[in-house]
Amino acid sequence: MLARLRDPEYTGENRCLPCTIVNSAIAVALAGAVGVGIAVATTPVLAGVAAALVLAVSALSIWLRGYLVPGTPELTKRYMPPWLLAWFGKGPAARAGTSRFEEEGVELETMLLDLDVLEPCAEVDDLCLTGAFDDAWHRELREVPESVDPERVLDLLGLTAGEVGLEEFDGAVAINRDGERLGQWPSNTALRVDVAAARTLADWTDEWAKLSPAARGEVLAGLRVFVRECPDGSPATFSTDTVESCCSSYEVATVVCDGTGDRLLEQPVSGPR
Numbered sequence: 001m002l003a004r005l006r007d008p009e010y011t012g013e014n015r016c017l018p019c020t021i022v023n024s025a026i027a028v029a030l031a032g033a034v035g036v037g038i039a040v041a042t043t044p045v046l047a048g049v050a051a052a053l054v055l056a057v058s059a060l061s062i063w064l065r066g067y068l069v070p071g072t073p074e075l076t077k078r079y080m081p082p083w084l085l086a087w088f089g090k091g092p093a094a095r096a097g098t099s100r101f102e103e104e105g106v107e108l109e110t111m112l113l114d115l116d117v118l119e120p121c122a123e124v125d126d127l128c129l130t131g132a133f134d135d136a137w138h139r140e141l142r143e144v145p146e147s148v149d150p151e152r153v154l155d156l157l158g159l160t161a162g163e164v165g166l167e168e169f170d171g172a173v174a175i176n177r178d179g180e181r182l183g184q185w186p187s188n189t190a191l192r193v194d195v196a197a198a199r200t201l202a203d204w205t206d207e208w209a210k211l212s213p214a215a216r217g218e219v220l221a222g223l224r225v226f227v228r229e230c231p232d233g234s235p236a237t238f239s240t241d242t243v244e245s246c247c248s249s250y251e252v253a254t255v256v257c258d259g260t261g262d263r264l265l266e267q268p269v270s271g272p273r
Contacts, residue, residue: 144231
């Protein structure tokens with residue numbers, strides 16, 4: 001019975017120590033408040049029993065689930081200061097094998113320049129793919145099948161396996177694992193381009209294996225801006241469009257394959273107006 005209630009994602013080796021400490025403090029405060037409230041209305045003995053019961057139920061929840069307050073793991077990651085997470089061994093500085101680019105907070109373009117993936121363009125004031133990386137990327141792209149194996153995508157992004165599937169809707173594709181959406185692409189072509197880029201980067205630099213899944217996703221999406229030729233051999237055109245909704249409009253940057261109309265990138269560049 002207890003085994004079915006246990007959440008392995010936040011218990012055992014995966015237990016979040018900051019979450020446990022914060023929730024334990026909440027449990028003690030809650031038990032104290034209940035005890036004081038009941039003591040005012042009844043007797044100290046009954047208040048002590050009630051406080052002990054609240055504390056016991058709270059401790060059981062923290063032991064089985066890893067937290068007492070729903071959403072604590074996400075709230076902790078979002079709002080707890082990085083220095084405090086690092087003190088508990090959860091911050092970036094405490095992660096063994098983390099890329100030096102993530103540790104130092106290096107911007108994406110600077111990182112790609114440092115890795116000789118990008119270079120200043122010869123004819124315009126902009127950045128372009130280096131010839132060597134562009135050639136290697138296109139060699140990999142020719143080997144990527146039309147139907148991408150979603151488990152292979154998880155591996156390339158540094159994510160653990162699970163019940164994984166590929167979902168298609170309105171021309172876009174998404175990877176789902178155990179019912180949770182892990183990634184979404186504006187087209188199957190964009191997914192193929194990312195798979196080829198990930199394979200290329202894995203051979204190009206040791207830093208790729210050290211990047212977190214989120215950082216890998218950011219790198220791959222950023223690289224799609226620099227695609228000049230699509231898998232079908234047609235040009236990839238970069239442009240900006242204004243998207244209108246019922247109550248606002250905003251600018252999006254797009255990269256589209258001229259031959260097929262497949263979108264490789266659709267990224268907001270301004271907030272709603």
